[in-house]
Amino acid sequence: MTVAAPDKLQALRSALAGIEIITDPAQLTKLSLDFYHYSPVLTRQLSEKRGDLVVRPANEAEVMRVAAACAQHRIPVTIRGAGTGNYGQCIPLRGGVILDVSKLNQVLWAKPGVARVQAGAKLMAIDKQTREIGWEIRMAPSTYRTATIGGFIAGGSGGIGSITYGQLRDRGNVLALRVVTLEEEPRIIELRGDEVFKVSHAWGLNGIITEVEIPLAPAYPWAELVVAFPAEVGFMPAAHFGQALGDADGIIKKMISLHAWPIPSYFAPLRGSVPEGSAIALLMIAESSVEPLMELIREHGGQVVYNKTAQEASKGIMLGEFTWNHTTLHCRSVDTSLTYLQSAFPADRELKMVQHMYEYFGDEVLMHLEFIRIEGQATPVGLQIVRFTTEDRLNEIMRYHEENGVFIANPHTFIIEDGGRKVMDPRQIRFKQEVDPYGLLNPGKMRTWQERASG
Amino acid sequence: MTVAAPDKLQALRSALAGIEIITDPAQLTKLSLDFYHYSPVLTRQLSEKRGDLVVRPANEAEVMRVAAACAQHRIPVTIRGAGTGNYGQCIPLRGGVILDVSKLNQVLWAKPGVARVQAGAKLMAIDKQTREIGWEIRMAPSTYRTATIGGFIAGGSGGIGSITYGQLRDRGNVLALRVVTLEEEPRIIELRGDEVFKVSHAWGLNGIITEVEIPLAPAYPWAELVVAFPAEVGFMPAAHFGQALGDADGIIKKMISLHAWPIPSYFAPLRGSVPEGSAIALLMIAESSVEPLMELIREHGGQVVYNKTAQEASKGIMLGEFTWNHTTLHCRSVDTSLTYLQSAFPADRELKMVQHMYEYFGDEVLMHLEFIRIEGQATPVGLQIVRFTTEDRLNEIMRYHEENGVFIANPHTFIIEDGGRKVMDPRQIRFKQEVDPYGLLNPGKMRTWQERASG
Ligand SMILES: Cc1cc2nc3c(=O)[nH]c(=O)nc-3n(C[C@H](O)[C@H](O)[C@H](O)COP(=O)(O)OP(=O)(O)OC[C@H]3O[C@@H](n4cnc5c(N)ncnc54)[C@H](O)[C@@H]3O)c2cc1C
Ligand SMILES: Cc1cc2nc3c(=O)[nH]c(=O)nc-3n(C[C@H](O)[C@H](O)[C@H](O)COP(=O)(O)OP(=O)(O)OC[C@H]3O[C@@H](n4cnc5c(N)ncnc54)[C@H](O)[C@@H]3O)c2cc1C
Numbered sequence: 001m002t003v004a005a006p007d008k009l010q011a012l013r014s015a016l017a018g019i020e021i022i023t024d025p026a027q028l029t030k031l032s033l034d035f036y037h038y039s040p041v042l043t044r045q046l047s048e049k050r051g052d053l054v055v056r057p058a059n060e061a062e063v064m065r066v067a068a069a070c071a072q073h074r075i076p077v078t079i080r081g082a083g084t085g086n087y088g089q090c091i092p093l094r095g096g097v098i099l100d101v102s103k104l105n106q107v108l109w110a111k112p113g114v115a116r117v118q119a120g121a122k123l124m125a126i127d128k129q130t131r132e133i134g135w136e137i138r139m140a141p142s143t144y145r146t147a148t149i150g151g152f153i154a155g156g157s158g159g160i161g162s163i164t165y166g167q168l169r170d171r172g173n174v175l176a177l178r179v180v181t182l183e184e185e186p187r188i189i190e191l192r193g194d195e196v197f198k199v200s201h202a203w204g205l206n207g208i209i210t211e212v213e214i215p216l217a218p219a220y221p222w223a224e225l226v227v228a229f230p231a232e233v234g235f236m237p238a239a240h241f242g243q244a245l246g247d248a249d250g251i252i253k254k255m256i257s258l259h260a261w262p263i264p265s266y267f268a269p270l271r272g273s274v275p276e277g278s279a280i281a282l283l284m285i286a287e288s289s290v291e292p293l294m295e296l297i298r299e300h301g302g303q304v305v306y307n308k309t310a311q312e313a314s315k316g317i318m319l320g321e322f323t324w325n326h327t328t329l330h331c332r333s334v335d336t337s338l339t340y341l342q343s344a345f346p347a348d349r350e351l352k353m354v355q356h357m358y359e360y361f362g363d364e365v366l367m368h369l370e371f372i373r374i375e376g377q378a379t380p381v382g383l384q385i386v387r388f389t390t391e392d393r394l395n396e397i398m399r400y401h402e403e404n405g406v407f408i409a410n411p412h413t414f415i416i417e418d419g420g421r422k423v424m425d426p427r428q429i430r431f432k433q434e435v436d437p438y439g440l441l442n443p444g445k446m447r448t449w450q451e452r453a454s455g
Numbered sequence: 456m457t458v459a460a461p462d463k464l465q466a467l468r469s470a471l472a473g474i475e476i477i478t479d480p481a482q483l484t485k486l487s488l489d490f491y492h493y494s495p496v497l498t499r500q501l502s503e504k505r506g507d508l509v510v511r512p513a514n515e516a517e518v519m520r521v522a523a524a525c526a527q528h529r530i531p532v533t534i535r536g537a538g539t540g541n542y543g544q545c546i547p548l549r550g551g552v553i554l555d556v557s558k559l560n561q562v563l564w565a566k567p568g569v570a571r572v573q574a575g576a577k578l579m580a581i582d583k584q585t586r587e588i589g590w591e592i593r594m595a596p597s598t599y600r601t602a603t604i605g606g607f608i609a610g611g612s613g614g615i616g617s618i619t620y621g622q623l624r625d626r627g628n629v630l631a632l633r634v635v636t637l638e639e640e641p642r643i644i645e646l647r648g649d650e651v652f653k654v655s656h657a658w659g660l661n662g663i664i665t666e667v668e669i670p671l672a673p674a675y676p677w678a679e680l681v682v683a684f685p686a687e688v689g690f691m692p693a694a695h696f697g698q699a700l701g702d703a704d705g706i707i708k709k710m711i712s713l714h715a716w717p718i719p720s721y722f723a724p725l726r727g728s729v730p731e732g733s734a735i736a737l738l739m740i741a742e743s744s745v746e747p748l749m750e751l752i753r754e755h756g757g758q759v760v761y762n763k764t765a766q767e768a769s770k771g772i773m774l775g776e777f778t779w780n781h782t783t784l785h786c787r788s789v790d791t792s793l794t795y796l797q798s799a800f801p802a803d804r805e806l807k808m809v810q811h812m813y814e815y816f817g818d819e820v821l822m823h824l825e826f827i828r829i830e831g832q833a834t835p836v837g838l839q840i841v842r843f844t845t846e847d848r849l850n851e852i853m854r855y856h857e858e859n860g861v862f863i864a865n866p867h868t869f870i871i872e873d874g875g876r877k878v879m880d881p882r883q884i885r886f887k888q889e890v891d892p893y894g895l896l897n898p899g900k901m902r903t904w905q906e907r908a909s910g
Contacts, residue, residue: 069708094800098899112589113743132770134567134589134673163824172747173705194750214741218589218673220568249621252670288568288670292627325485376833440620 008073009052012097015063015069020052020103031080036088038328040339040388041412045089051078052097052331060188060210067186067208070097070440077182078442079204081120081151084143086325089203090157093444098276101150103209110135113216114175119150127219135216137144138165138173142324144320150209151179153200157409157420159286160255160320162372163246165217174200175215179207181435190437197429203416203441205270205449206242206428207435220286221310222254224319225293227289227302232278235260235358235367238279239349239351239380241300245283246371246378247349251293252286256378259325260358260367263385266331270318273306277372280321282306324383327368333384341365342396342420343382354380359426363387365397382406424448463528467552470524470564474517475558478507486535486553491543493783495511495794495843496867499878513558515635515643515665522663524639525552525895531896536575536592536606537770539598541780543869544610544658548899554729559665560684565590568671569630574605574664574679582674597779597872605664608632612864615710615775616741617827618701620672622661630654630670634662636890640809643889653886660870660904662890675741676765677709679774681725682757686732688821690692690715690813691781693734694835696755700738701826701833702804704835706748711833712778715813715822717719718840721786724772728760735760737774750884779838782823786840788835795852796820797875798837799862802829808834809827809835818842837861848854879903 013021022028032050052075057063070077078095084089092098104118110130115137117126123140128150130136139161141147142369147156153174160168165173175198176192189207191198199206229238235258242258245251258281264274274280281302285293287310294306297304306319313319321331327341345353356366366385371378388394391412398408417424429448432441439453468476477483488503491497507530512518519851525532531551538545545875547553559573566587570592578595581604585591594616596602600620602611608629613622620628631647632654644662646653654661684693690713697713700706712734718728729735736757742765752759761774768774777785783795800808813822826833843849846867853863864875872879884903887896894908 053733113741164704171703171750172706172707172744175743175746193746215705216740248626249828249831250625250670286568286670288630289627291630291648295626371706376704378831404851 003181003344007011008075012069012075013053014059014071015068015072016055016261017283018189019065020056020058021055028054031083031100032092034083034085034088034090036086036091036333037415038086038325039341039412041394042088042389042414046091046414049091050095051092052095054098056103061105061181063099063104063208063210065097065100066097067180067182068184071182071184071378071438074438074440074445076440079154079208081148081154082122082143082146084147085151086411087419089445090151091414093414096440099208101208101210102148103321108211110216114213115216116213117149119212120148123147124150130216131219136219136240137161139168139214139216142320142322149212149214151370153212154202154209157201158372159324162215163253163256163378164373166373167198172215174212176213177209177433178211179209179421181207181264182440183435183437192371197425198427200354201277202428203358203445205436205446206432206441219289220254221253222284222313223287223290223310224284224306225283225304225312225436226273226319227281227291227297227305228275228278228305229361230300231261231275233301235279235303236351238301238356239354239367239369240379241297242281242369242371242376243349243351244300245293245296248296251289251296253284253289255282255284255320255323256371257282258367258369258371258380259327263327263331263366263368266278266334267322268330270322271402272305275305284319289319289455324370327383328385337388339386339388339394339402340411341382341384341385341386342409343401344374345377345380346405348375351380353404357401357405357406361397413449414445416445459538463530463836464484464738467524467528467585468508469529470527470547471510471521472519475511475513476513477802486538486555487546489538489543489545491540491541491546491788491796491869493780496846496849496876497543498776500510501546501698501869504546504548505550506547507550508527509553509555511555511558513815515559518554518556518559518635518663518665519641521552522637523553523639524599526637526641526893527894530717534609534663536603536609537577537598537601539596539602539604540610541866542874542909545606546869549896551895554663556663556665557608565671571666571667571668573605574667575603578602578604578607586674589674591674592616593670593672594623595727597775597781599775602823603668604669608667609657609659611666611720612656613683613827616672618708618711618833621827621828623655624652627670629667631831632664633666634661634664634677634863634890637895638890638892647849650848652880653882660871660891660901661887661896675707675743677739677768678742678745678765679768680729680738680740680754680759680762681728681758681761681774682736682738683730683733684735686716686730688756691790691806691810692756693736693769694809694822696752696806696905697736697824697835698806698833700748700751703751704899706744706751708739708744710737710739710775710778711826712737713822713826718782718821721789722777723785725761725777729762737778739774776902779825783840792843794841794843795866796837796839796841796847796856797864797866798856799829799864800835800837801860802832802834805888807858811859812856812861816852819870838863859879869900870902871900
C-alpha cells in the first residue's frame with residue numbers, strides 16, 4: 001500500500017543521488033514493520049502497511065538532503081531506528097520514505113558522566129565504548145543489543161536502569177537533542193534542558209534526531225541473579241521482596257523484575273534453574289552489594305537459583321533479555337495467543353492493588369512487574385501477560401485496571417495520545433508546527449494534529 | 456577525675472612498653488573531650504571528665520597488646536578516632552585508657568566499588584586515594600576533613616551522600632568490620648553482612664574496630680551551588696524545592712541542605728552571596744546534572760547566588776562545611792547560647808509537619824533540614840537551631856516534636872539508648888558480653904548494660 005505518486009518518487013530518487021536507497025520488496029517489508037505483532041489489535045490494523053522506499057543516509061548532511069527533497073515533494077517521512085518498537089510507531093501509515101538512520105552510529109565523544117552520540121548508534125555499542133572509561137548508559141530497554149538511542153528516546157520510556165534513574169521523561173536523563181527540520185531548507189536545532197521534551201517520546205513526529213547528549217552512569221560490575229520463592233506462597237512474597245529491594249538505599253541495583261508462575265515456565269533457557277510453581281525475581285545488582293542482598297533474600301524467604309558474577313554474566317544469556325517486553329517475547333514464542341498490558345500501579349509499599357489484580361484475574365492475566373523509580377519512589381509497573389480472547393475482553397481488562405486506579409499505557413493502539421500520554425503536550429504541537437509545517441512526519445499517528453489539520 | 460589506681464596504671468605502662476603513651480595534662484584534656492559542648496546539658500555533665508592516659512598503638516598487634524593489658528588489669532578503655540562526636544561518645548566517664556586509633560590510617564586496598572581501610576583513616580584521606588581510581592566514599596559527616604572512618608561507623612549516622620545512599624544503618628553501606636575483643640587473650644573477629652550491626656553505631660562499647668570494608672560510590676565531579684529564595688516567601692518554597700530535588704530521579708545529587716533565615720546570616724564566608732532575609736539551599740550536584748537542575752530551580756522560583764564547578768569547588772570553602780552539624784558550629788561561633796535538635800520528619804511530600812514546626816516555634820527554633828533517603832524515600836531530617844533558655848524548655852520543645860510524630864534523636868544525652876536508638880538491639884548486648892566480658896569498654900554509656908550488671 002503506497003501513496004506517493006510514481007513521478008514524485010522518481011523526482012525524489014534523482015534528488016537523492018549518491019544516498020543509499022532500498023526498494024527491494026522483501027527489504028521494504030522488513031524495514032516498514034516493527035514489533036506491532038505483539039498486539040492482536042495492531043496486527044489486524046497494520047500488517048499491510050508499507051513505505052515506498054527506504055533511504056539510508058550516512059551522515060547529517062545526507063539527512064538534510066532527504067528532508068529537503070521530501071519537503072519539496074510533500075512525501076511522508078517515517079523515521080526508523082532499529083524498528084523494535086511495539087506500537088507500530090515506525091510503521092508508515094501513508095507510504096512514502098522510510099528514513100533509516102542506522103548509519104549515523106558514531107559515539108562523538110564520551111567523558112566521565114556524559115556522552116554525545118549519533119542517533120542511530122545502538123545502545124550496546126555505545127556502552128562498549130563508554131565502559132572503556134568506566135561509564136555506561138543510565139537505562140536501556142531489554143532490546144539493548146539492537147535498539148538505537150534515537151529510537152529509544154523517540155519511542156521508548158525506560159527500562160533496565162530505571163530502578164535507579166527513573167525514566168526518559170525525567171529531567172536530566174536526556175541532556176540535549178540535535179534535530180533536523182522537515183522543510184525545503186532544513187534547519188538544525190539544538191535543544192537543551194526542558195526543551196528536549198519537545199521531541200522526546202514524540203514518535204518521530206517532531207523532527208529528525210541526529211545527535212543525542214546523554215548522561216552516563218557508573219559502570220558497576222553487575223552480578224545477575226535469579227531468586228525463586230516457594231511454590232506454595234504464590235506471587236506476593238516475591239513482589240514484597242521486589243519492593244523492599246527497591247527501597248534498600250544501600251544496595252545498588254539496575255534491574256528488579258518479578259514474574260508470577262507460570263511465566264518462568266516460558267523461559268526455556270532458565271527452565272532448569274527454576275523450581276516448578278515458583279515466582280521469581282530477575283536481578284542485576286552491583287557485585288559489591290550482593291552480600292547485603294543475600295541478607296534481604298533470606299529475610300524474605302527467597303532462594304538464589306542462578307547467580308553469575310559480572311564476568312560470568314558477560315558470556316551466554318543476558319538475564320535482561322527475560323525482562324520488560326522480552327518477557328512477552330518468550331511467552332509468545334511458546335503461545336502466540338498471549339499478549340500483554342502496560343500499567344503503572346499506584347505507589348504503595350503494601351502493594352495492595354498488585355495483590356488485588358493478581359487474585360482477581362487469576363490465570364487470565366499473569367503478573368509481571370518491573371520496579372522503577374517514579375518521582376523518587378520505587379514503584380511497580382506491570383507488563384502483565386494476557387491470555388487473549390477478544391478485543392472487547394482485552395479492553396474490559398484494561399478498563400478494570402483504570403477504574404481501580406492502575407494507570408494503563410495502552411500498547412494496542414498506534415495513536416500517540418491513546419498510549420501513555422492521554423493528551424499531547426502543547427509544547428510538542430507548537431514545535432511540530434515549526435519543524436514539520438506540511439505534517440509529513442509519521443502522518444496519522446497524532447490525533448490532535450489530524451484534527452487541527454482537518455478542522 | 457581519674458578512676459584507675461596508680462599501681463594498676465604503672466603495671467599497664469610496663470606492659471605497653473614501646474607503644475606511644477601520652478600523659479601530658481594539656482594533651483590528656485584535649486584527647487578526653489569531643490564536641491559535647493554543642494549541648495548545654497552535656498557541658499554541665501561532662502566537662503570535667505578525663506582519661507588517665509592516652510595510648511596510641513601503631514598497628515593491630517599493638518591494639519591487641521593494649522586490649523590484653525587493660526583486660527588483665529580491669530582498666531576502662533574508651534576508643535577515640537578524631538574526637539568529633541557530639542554526644543560525648545568518646546569522653547571517658549570513669550577514667551582509664553583513651554585508646555587513640557588515629558595511627559591505624561592505611562588504605563589497605565581499593566578497587567572499583569569497594570575499599571578496605573584501617574579504622575583510624577580519615578574520611579578525606581580515604582577519598583584522596585580512592586578518587587585516583589574514580590571512586591569515593593558513599594557518605595560522610597560534615598567533619599569529613601578530620602573524622603575517622605571507624606569513628607563515623609561507631610558514632611555517626613550519615614551525612615553528605617545520604618540523599619542517594621541512605622544511612623550507615625542501611626544494609627550495604629558497611630560491608631565488613633574487623634574487631635579486636637577486650638579480653639586477656641584478645642581475639643580478632645571479622646563481621647560481614649548483617650553481622651556488622653553488632654558493632655556499628657555502638658559507640659565503641661562492642662569491641663575495637665581495626666579495619667573496615669566499605670562500598671564506594673562513583674566520584675562524580677560535584678558542582679557546589681547556593682540557591683536563594685525571595686525573602687518575602689519565607690522558608691517553605693525552599694523546603695518544597697528540596698523535596699522536589701530529592702525526588703528528581705534523573706538528577707544526581709550528593710547534598711540538599713536547607714536553611715531558613717536568619718541561619719544564613721551566621722555563615723560569614725557566604726554572607727556576601729545571600730540576599731538579606733532569604734532562605735537558602737546548599738547543594739552538591741553532579742556537573743552533568745546542573746543544566747536540568749537549573750530548570751527545577753526556575754520552576755520553584757529560586758535564584759542561584761553561588762555556583763562553582765567541581766574544579767573551582769576543590770579550592771577555598773567547602774559548601775559541605777555549612778551543613779549538618781557544621782551549621783550549628785557556625786551559629787554557635789556567633790552566639791554560644793544557640794544549640795540544636797536532631798529530628799526526622801515523617802515522609803510526606805507536602806511537608807506539612809515541617810511547615811507546622813516552622814510556624815509554631817518561630818524565632819525560637821530555626822529551621823535547618825537535610826534531605827536524606829530513608830527506606831527509599833527522600834525525607835527531611837532536621838538539625839534545627841534552638842535559642843536555648845533552660846533545659847526544661849529544651850525538653851519541652853523535643854517533647855512537642857515527638858507528640859506530633861517527629862522522631863527525635865536527642866543529642867543532649869550521653870546514654871546511648873536515650874539518643875536515637877530508644878532500646879538496644881539485643882544482638883548488640885549479646886555481642887558485648889562476648890567481646891567485653893568485664894564491661895570495660897566506654898563504661899557508663901549503655902543503660903541496659905549497667906542495669907544488667909547491677910541487677
Ligand atoms: C522484546 C522487546 C522489548 C522491549 N523492551 C522495552 C523496554 O524495556 N523499554 C522501552 O522503553 N521499550 C521497550 N521496547 C520497545 C523498543 O524496543 C524500544 O523503545 C527501543 O528503544 C526502540 O528503539 P529502536 O531503535 O528500535 O526504535 P524504532 O522502533 O526504530 O523507532 C521508535 C520510534 O522512534 C522514532 N525514531 C527512531 N529514530 C528516530 C530519530 N533518529 N529521530 C526521530 N525519531 C526517531 C520512530 O519513528 C518510531 O516512532 C521493547 C520492544 C521489544 C520488541
Ligand atoms: C561540626 C560537626 C558536624 C558533624 N556532622 C555530622 C554528620 O553530618 N553526620 C554524622 O553522622 N555525624 C556528624 N558529626 C558527628 C561526628 O563528627 C561524626 O560522627 C564523626 O564521623 C565521628 O568520627 P570521629 O573519628 O571523630 O569519632 P570519635 O568522636 O572519635 O568517636 C565516635 C564514637 O566512635 C567510637 N569509636 C571511634 N573509633 C572507634 C573504633 N576504631 N572502634 C570502635 N569504636 C570507635 C568512639 O568511642 C565514640 O563512641 C558532626 C560533628 C561535628 C562536631
